[in-house]
Amino acid sequence: QRVRQNERSVQSRLQTTQPVPAARLPYRVKLTAGKLYAWCACGHSKKQPFCDGAHASKAPGIKPVRFTPDKDKAVLLCACKQTKNQPYCDGSGCNYINEVSLT
Template sequence: NMNVAGLMCALRTRCVQTFRRPPLLLPPMSVSSSFFPVQRCLQSTQPVPAARLPYRVKLSAGKRYAWCACGHSKKQPFCDGTHKAKAPSISPLLFTADKNKTVMLCACKQTKNSPYCDGSHLKVIYRDVVKYVKGLFK
């Protein structure tokens, strides 16, 4: 099984390299494997989901943060510079916390209120569930 965003990325850029990532919501088709493939492109022009649910993060007042907008960072939800090689056209979003608070930062990279979660991940989850269910009947 390939996730929807990965498939779209692969179709847009004709990329075929596949990596394995732990499941984020749906179990794999066979329960013997604890991983399912996620399509990753060598370079992408569209963000890829890092996870299906947002990250709960404690922010410190006055501290600057760099939110990963491409989805390739290994230090999600924050940028580790991976975009320079994997998605050079997608820059991280720099922001400063105005006060100490706990927030939900987007992980699906589909939010319209970057870097904060706006519930867009529910659409991503829905699409993945529909695809998964359709796959059961093939």
């Protein structure tokens, strides 16, 4: 009984409510028109910039952003998870990454 309580306590401490940066620079990707994508919003996915379901155990309060492009195109998808234009990079994370790196 006590071991299970400790396991739950450790798991809850390992879970995050804030996204974590996955990389310092955005991901340049080619998107296909009409295809459904799920952008990782939590930063824990091993298949960045796309979701692999890691949020379910590491950041359950953060859900992926699903989107379907209307035409084939190359885009920059956010890696720092600070963009105001999810899933696309808006440059706002550059300052965030630099601040985190300096602390």
